[in-house]
Amino acid sequence: MRTFATAALAEAAFYAAFEALDIAAMQVVWAPNDDIVCVHPMGPSLRGTQAVMESWREILSNGDRLRFTIHQLSAFGDQHTAVHHVYEQIAFGPSHAQSSVVIATNAYTKFDDGWRMVLHQGSPGRANIGPQASSAPGTTVH
16 A cells, blocks of 8 residues: 655645546545545535545546646644645646636644545635735635
C-alpha cells in the first residue's frame, strides 16, 4: 500500500486520484476509519469509510474527467495534524473549456504508516482568488 511522507504528498495524491477517476487510489489517500468526514459542494456531511467511499465511487464512476489547478490559501498544523485551505480551479467538459471554482478545506492526520486525509469539505467559490476573494465584512453567509 502506498504511504505519504507529508500531508502535501497526500493532497497531491488526492487530486491525482480525482483527475484519474481512480477509486483505488482515492481509498489509499483517505484514513481507513470511521472518523473521516467528507462534504461535497452543496451536499450533506458524510461520515465514515463506507459513506465517504461510496460518494467517491459515485462521483468517479460518472466518467467526467476534471482537471484541477490548486492554489493553497493557507496551511497550518503540527507533527500529527495538517489543515489546508485551498482554491480549486476545475476545468471540465469535452475540451476542458468550462470551469468552476470550489473552496476546500482538507485535513490530514499522521498515522504510523504516513499521512492520510481525514476531512474534505468543499463549497462553491467565486472566480477570483487572493484577498479580494473574501467576502466583505457583514456579508457572511453562515
